[in-house]
Amino acid sequence: MNLHGKVAFISGGGRGIGAAAALALANLGASVAVNYLQQEDSAQAIVDRIRNAGGKAEPVRADVRDPDQVSTAITRIQETLGDIDILVSNANMSFVMKPLIGMQWEEYAQKLNDEMKAAFTLTQAVLPAMITRKYGRIVYISSSAADVATPYLAAHGSAKAALNAFAKYVALENAPHGVTANVVSPGLVQTDASRYTPDAIKQQIAAMTPMQRVATPDDVSGAIAFLASEESRFITGTCTNVNGGLIMV
DSSP states (O other): OOOTTOEEEETTTTSHHHHHHHHHHHHTTOEEEEEESSOHHHHHHHHHHHHHTTOOEEEEEOOTTOHHHHHHHHHHHHHHTOSOOEEEEOOOOOOOOOOGGGOOHHHHHHHHHHHHHHHHHHHHHHHHHHHHHTOEEEEEEOOGGGTSOOTTOHHHHHHHHHHHHHHHHHHHHHGGGTEEEEEEEESSBOSGGGTTSOHHHHHHHHHHSTTSSOBOHHHHHHHHHHHTSGGGTTOOSOEEEESTTSSOO
């Protein structure tokens, strides 16, 4: 796979899956905009790694739920790296971990609103230029909780299920313009976002997984890189499960 001449925007690109995706796409030749909101040092460290390896990268601060901040970020990317060819919508949105019966609507709605507003805002921001150039790759990062009910993850799973449906509509409406939209859906991944998951749960998931371990960010970034490449040109509206065989559909 070769991404030379392509520009990628990775939301939440400073840590975890986003950081692994940024490094993977840069390794294939893409210029990478590493988005962050609070973790400036982490984002800069990824940018430095890409630059030290001979690649092109820029840190870009923006709350991807905010259309004005996203617009400013895209203008900066266009000025420094060029038009965006690849969007990886990955930024982590916090959520409450409770049974539904103990949850307030505002708690449930917060995750739904944040997840979908980020995806909606980023997608609307990058699509016009992609449509004009008749080329684009959009990859949304979901979760296996969208398909398998998991204790205390009702808000997270519901939001990711909505994201999966949203991606299909993006794929349907923009396929005639050379833009693909796909979902990568990991199971549990060893990241900062999962650091509060008890070790006993991680061990249980690993034991249930045919590959006998929990995923790392690098396990997920390969699927992202493929869906961001020219080799995936006839694949759109799909969901790729990356879970070591834990869920086979």
